[in-house]
Amino acid sequence: MKNIQGIAASSGIAIAKAYHLAAPDLTFEKVAIDNPNTEIERLDKALEISKQELEKIKAHTKKELGDEHAEIFSAHLLVLSDPELINPIKDKISSDNVMAEEALQEVADMFIDMFKNMDNEYMRERAADIQDVTKRVMAHLLGVTFPNPALIDEEVIVLANDLTPSDTAQLNRQFVKGFATDIGGRTSHSAIMARSLEIPAIVGTKEITTSVSQDQIVIVDGNEGIILIDPSDEELTTYRGKQEEFAKQKEEWAKLKEEPTFSGDGEQVELAANIGTPEDVEGVLNNGGEGVGLYRTEFLYMGKNELPTEDEQYDAYKSVLEQMGDKPVVVRTLDIGGDKELDYLDLPKELNPFLGFRAIRFCLENEYVFRPQLRALLRASVHGNLKIMFPMIATLEEFRQAKAILLDEKEALKNEGVKVSDHIEVGIMVEIPSTAVIAKQFAKEVDFFSIGTNDLIQYTMAADRMNTQVSYLYQPYHPAILNLVNNVIEAAHSENKWAGMCGEMAGDPIAIPILLGLGLDEFSMSATSVLPARTQIRGLSKKNLAANKDKMLAMGTAEEVVEFVKELTE
Ligand code: PEP
Numbered sequence: 207m208k209n210i211q212g213i214a215a216s217s218g219i220a221i222a223k224a225y226h227l228a229a230p231d232l233t234f235e236k237v238a239i240d241n242p243n244t245e246i247e248r249l250d251k252a253l254e255i256s257k258q259e260l261e262k263i264k265a266h267t268k269k270e271l272g273d274e275h276a277e278i279f280s281a282h283l284l285v286l287s288d289p290e291l292i293n294p295i296k297d298k299i300s301s302d303n304v305m306a307e308e309a310l311q312e313v314a315d316m317f318i319d320m321f322k323n324m325d326n327e328y329m330r331e332r333a334a335d336i337q338d339v340t341k342r343v344m345a346h347l348l349g350v351t352f353p354n355p356a357l358i359d360e361e362v363i364v365l366a367n368d369l370t371p372s373d374t375a376q377l378n379r380q381f382v383k384g385f386a387t388d389i390g391g392r393t394s395h396s397a398i399m400a401r402s403l404e405i406p407a408i409v410g411t412k413e414i415t416t417s418v419s420q421d422q423i424v425i426v427d428g429n430e431g432i433i434l435i436d437p438s439d440e441e442l443t444t445y446r447g448k449q450e451e452f453a454k455q456k457e458e459w460a461k462l463k464e465e466p467t468f469s470g471d472g473e474q475v476e477l478a479a480n481i482g483t484p485e486d487v488e489g490v491l492n493n494g495g496e497g498v499g500l501y502r503t504e505f506l507y508m509g510k511n512e513l514p515t516e517d518e519q520y521d522a523y524k525s526v527l528e529q530m531g532d533k534p535v536v537v538r539t540l541d542i543g544g545d546k547e548l549d550y551l552d553l554p555k556e557l558n559p560f561l562g563f564r565a566i567r568f569c570l571e572n573e574y575v576f577r578p579q580l581r582a583l584l585r586a587s588v589h590g591n592l593k594i595m596f597p598m599i600a601t602l603e604e605f606r607q608a609k610a611i612l613l614d615e616k617e618a619l620k621n622e623g624v625k626v627s628d629h630i631e632v633g634i635m636v637e638i639p640s641t642a643v644i645a646k647q648f649a650k651e652v653d654f655f656s657i658g659t660n661d662l663i664q665y666t667m668a669a670d671r672m673n674t675q676v677s678y679l680y681q682p683y684h685p686a687i688l689n690l691v692n693n694v695i696e697a698a699h700s701e702n703k704w705a706g707m708c709g710e711m712a713g714d715p716i717a718i719p720i721l722l723g724l725g726l727d728e729f730s731m732s733a734t735s736v737l738p739a740r741t742q743i744r745g746l747s748k749k750n751l752a753a754n755k756d757k758m759l760a761m762g763t764a765e766e767v768v769e770f771v772k773e774l775t776e
């Protein structure tokens with residue numbers, strides 16, 4: 207059997223049966239029916255199976271993610287029992303003498319159209335509920351499998367064309383041993399989540415869903431980015447050996463869990479981790495993280511039907527801060543847009559979502575979304591060592607405006623008698639070249655920088671981070687990127703501020719020596735990369751790397767940089 211090569215997105219090795227998470231084919235041919243009663247019985251049966259499934263999913267979601275996430279399935283169950291939807295379908299079967307599939311589709315489409323066009327946002331959301339539910343019923347009528355990732359109850363490797371962040375959030379780590387997708391890159395958000403869930407993953411295979419069938423045994427080697435289909439006994443033995451080796455390696459790394467991070471020549475840096483939810487903090491502490499360098503708050507807003515309330519957010523931020531004790535926690539304000547969509551906000555579809563109305567641009571225009579988040583953060587600030595960071599800052603005006611709103615809310619809270627910390631650092635992500643270029647001007651006004659290379663690289667090289675066809679241009683070690691990074695670090699230091707990096711580059715073993723030489727203060731990465739990075743940094747001489755930095759910055763290609771750094775560190 208041939209092997210499939212993809213992009214290694216999350217380390218580790220998994221061996222299990224394939225499970226296709228594909229949208230089912232719900233097309234059907236209209237045929238004449240003999241007996242409407244038989245069709246009504248078929249419909250009732252499909253409704254019943256769908257109800258049983260939804261009850262199970264609801265119970266599971268409640269257990270794993272809490273009441274609030276489970277509510278969406280209560281809404282789906284209500285739709286299934288709603289006589290205003292079900293009776294017209296049955297009437298149509300009897301009066302028009304049509305098959306159950308046809309009646310279901312016509313009536314559902316009619317309701318979906320009607321709700322979609324209503325002014326009321328709540329009603330528009332009902333259209334999505336009806337669509338979801340009727341798809342499930344249709345699948346049962348047609349006898350095709352409807353994938354239920356939350357209900358997987360045996361060990362599998364999930365295969366999909368792409369996984370949305372909310373699909374990824376539904377995966378149960380107990381049974382989902384790994385995943386592989388056709389599209390996506392190392393910095394797509396499903397890949398990032400796989401790393402925080404510590405599930406081996408490979409993305410961008412181009413062909414995994416078409417080359418592997420349901421239940422075939424596959425090996426996902428998330429270290430090398432290779433998938434083996436139907437492995438031989440010999441290959442199984444080899445990979446079980448590799449699994450053991452990897453486990454042993456992890457034990458070695460774990461010995462440095464409580465240690466600070468020093469280079470071989472005694473220079474200290476901070477190794478922090480990126481998180482998406484309060485549940486991820488456990489992984490940060492287990493993996494020796496010295497702080498949270500990026501809390502991506504958008505996951506609080508995703509996988510649900512409405513905006514999170516201020517109190518819900520406060521609870522999440524407080525939980526993270528308390529778990530981290532006095533260790534720093536950098537919380538990034540909402541960065542929606544790009545590959546992270548929020549259906550309930552009904553934002554217009556854009557031609558270039560990564561260059562569009564996202565992150566701080568959206569928040570500054572929608573203060574009803576921005577202000578409650580800032581209030582929640584300010585209220586939570588007394589529970590730990592909070593730093594607030596604004597994403598996608600392109601101009602000084604944006605930073606000033608965002609900071610002014612923050613100070614305004616701080617003032618308001620104080621007037622209400624609410625305690626707020628007076629030691630919150632306020633910084634920005636540097637992920638747009640304009641900001642990297644004038645970092646010196648920014649450094650006078652911000653408390654810190656965190657370089658978001660996932661976006662900075664795509665914007666500098668004009669290469670979409672999700673597009674595998676231009677991924678050859680997505681070059682972290684390109685001298686253009688290194689010069690921008692250097693500029694940001696020098697600017698920060700000239701104003702006695704600190705510069706960190708929270709893009710995936712910060713945990714990349716090839717980039718780490720380069721960044722150490724450029725003087726980066728804080729490296730924030732997937733939790734599982736912290737201990738390997740600490741091990742690596744202990745073997746590097748920061749002074750030697752720094753002494754060679756000008757040579758590196760003057761090089762013409764990424765390849766030359768990589769060669770040079772290899773020679774320096776061997
Ligand atoms: C980045 O752009 O580097 C970053 C950390 O943000 P995100 O990956 O969430 O866009």
Ligand code: MG
Pocket residue numbers: 637658660661
């Ligand atoms: Mg970004």
